Amino acid sequence: MKAKVAQGKACKGTVQIKNSNGCLQLVFSYAGKRHYISTGFTDIPTNRKVVEMRARQIELDILSGHFDPTLAKYKPESLHSTVTPIFTPINKPRIETGPSLVELWEKYTDFKRPSLSPSTIAKDFTNVSRCIDRSLPTKTLDGAVKIRDWLVANKSSSTAKRILTQLSACCDWAVKSQLIKLNPFEGMSTDIKIPKGKKDDGDINPFSQEERDQIIAAFQSNQNYKHYASLIEFLFYTGCRPSEAVALQWKHVAKDFNSIRFEQAVVISQSGLTCKPGLKTQKKRIFPVNARLANLLKSIKPSFRAGEAKVFPSPEGKWIDVHNLAQRAWKTVLSTLSEIEYRKLYQTRHTFITLALDNKMDVKDVAKLVGNSPEIIYRHYAGQSKEIIVPDF
Incomplete structure (x- = not known):
C-alpha cells in the first residue's frame, strides 16, 4: 500500500x-x-x-x-x-x-542574504518563497509557462511582474552558478504591462499648513491614539521618513536641543521589527532644530534621559510598527476630519518639503535636510510648489 x-x-x-x-x-x-x-x-x-x-x-x-x-x-x-x-x-x-524551484530559490536567498537588508529579505524574498511553496501549480523549471500563466491569472499585474522578475534573477544566478543550463523565466516579466493606477506613496499630494495643524490637533484630542500625537507632529516638522523617526533614541538628540542626528531606521525583518544602522540613501544626516521643534522635544523628554531610551516608544515601550500606525491610528484619526482628503502617512514628508520650498528655502538645503538629492527635489517638488504666472505680452 x-x-x-x-x-x-x-x-x-x-x-x-x-x-x-x-x-x-x-x-x-x-x-x-x-x-x-x-x-x-x-x-x-x-x-x-x-x-x-x-x-x-x-x-x-x-x-x-x-x-x-x-x-x-x-x-x-x-x-x-x-x-x-x-x-x-x-x-x-x-x-x-534537476533542482526544483524551491531548492534554487532557497540557495539564491542564502547567496543574496549578506548583501540585502533584513526588510528586503522579510518582505520581498519571504513573499516569493511563500508563493512558491504554497501557491504555484508546479515547482519544476519545465513548468515556467504554467507558472507565468497562473501568476497572471491569480495575481495583480504588478505582483505577477515582480515575482517573475525575481524568479528570472534567481535562475540567472543559477545558470552562472552552473546549477542549471537555461533560464526558463527569461524575458517573461517584460511581457506584462502595468496599467496606470491610483496614487501611491510615491505620489506627491501634500497637506496644506492648515490641514497639517488640524491633523496634529486631532491626534492630540483623540482618546485612543493621542499617544502618537508627538510623533505625528515630529514627522510634519522634520519631513523625515517614518522609519527614521521611530528609530530615534535620546542619544541622537543634542543636549541643548539644537540638532538631531538621524543614523538608523526601524524595518521589518524575519524576526520582527529590527533597528538597523544607516538610512535609505545615506549613513547619517544632521537636522538643525528650530524653536518649535525644540519645544516639542522638551515637552516629551523624560526626567531621566537615558541615551538608549526611545524618543517615540510604543505604549508598551517597544519600537513603533509604522505599518500598524498607518493602518490603524492614522486612518482612524483622519476619518474624523471629513473636510480633509485622505492621504497616506508618508505625505507628512511631502508636506514638509513642499512647505519649505513655498517659504523660499533653497532646494539644496531642503535636499540636505531630508536626505534626498537636489535633482530629486527639483524633479518632484520644485516644479509643483512653484506658482507659474504668465506675464502680459
Whole structure:
C-alpha cells in the first residue's frame, strides 16, 4: 500500500517525506532553517522505504549532534551510493529532473542574504518563497509557462511582474552558478504591462499648513491614539521618513536641543521589527532644530534621559510598527476630519518639503535636510510648489 504523503510542516527534529511532482523529497528544519532535499526517487512503495531510512538517519543525526550542515551526507549522490538502483514499475530507469524551484530559490536567498537588508529579505524574498511553496501549480523549471500563466491569472499585474522578475534573477544566478543550463523565466516579466493606477506613496499630494495643524490637533484630542500625537507632529516638522523617526533614541538628540542626528531606521525583518544602522540613501544626516521643534522635544523628554531610551516608544515601550500606525491610528484619526482628503502617512514628508520650498528655502538645503538629492527635489517638488504666472505680452 502506498505511503501517505505528509502534509504541513514537520515538528521540530522530524523529517517529512513529500511527493514533489512524482518524486520523493525530504523536508525538515534545522537551526531555524528550512531544508528541502530532492532524493531523485519516484514515489513508489519500494523507493519510499529507502527514503524513509534516510529520513530516520537525519533525525538521529540531529538528535545525536552529528548532523551534517552541508547536507552532502543526505543528498541524492550519497543516497544512491548505498542502494541498488531502483526502477519504476514500467522498467525504465529514473530520470534526473534537476533542482526544483524551491531548492534554487532557497540557495539564491542564502547567496543574496549578506548583501540585502533584513526588510528586503522579510518582505520581498519571504513573499516569493511563500508563493512558491504554497501557491504555484508546479515547482519544476519545465513548468515556467504554467507558472507565468497562473501568476497572471491569480495575481495583480504588478505582483505577477515582480515575482517573475525575481524568479528570472534567481535562475540567472543559477545558470552562472552552473546549477542549471537555461533560464526558463527569461524575458517573461517584460511581457506584462502595468496599467496606470491610483496614487501611491510615491505620489506627491501634500497637506496644506492648515490641514497639517488640524491633523496634529486631532491626534492630540483623540482618546485612543493621542499617544502618537508627538510623533505625528515630529514627522510634519522634520519631513523625515517614518522609519527614521521611530528609530530615534535620546542619544541622537543634542543636549541643548539644537540638532538631531538621524543614523538608523526601524524595518521589518524575519524576526520582527529590527533597528538597523544607516538610512535609505545615506549613513547619517544632521537636522538643525528650530524653536518649535525644540519645544516639542522638551515637552516629551523624560526626567531621566537615558541615551538608549526611545524618543517615540510604543505604549508598551517597544519600537513603533509604522505599518500598524498607518493602518490603524492614522486612518482612524483622519476619518474624523471629513473636510480633509485622505492621504497616506508618508505625505507628512511631502508636506514638509513642499512647505519649505513655498517659504523660499533653497532646494539644496531642503535636499540636505531630508536626505534626498537636489535633482530629486527639483524633479518632484520644485516644479509643483512653484506658482507659474504668465506675464502680459
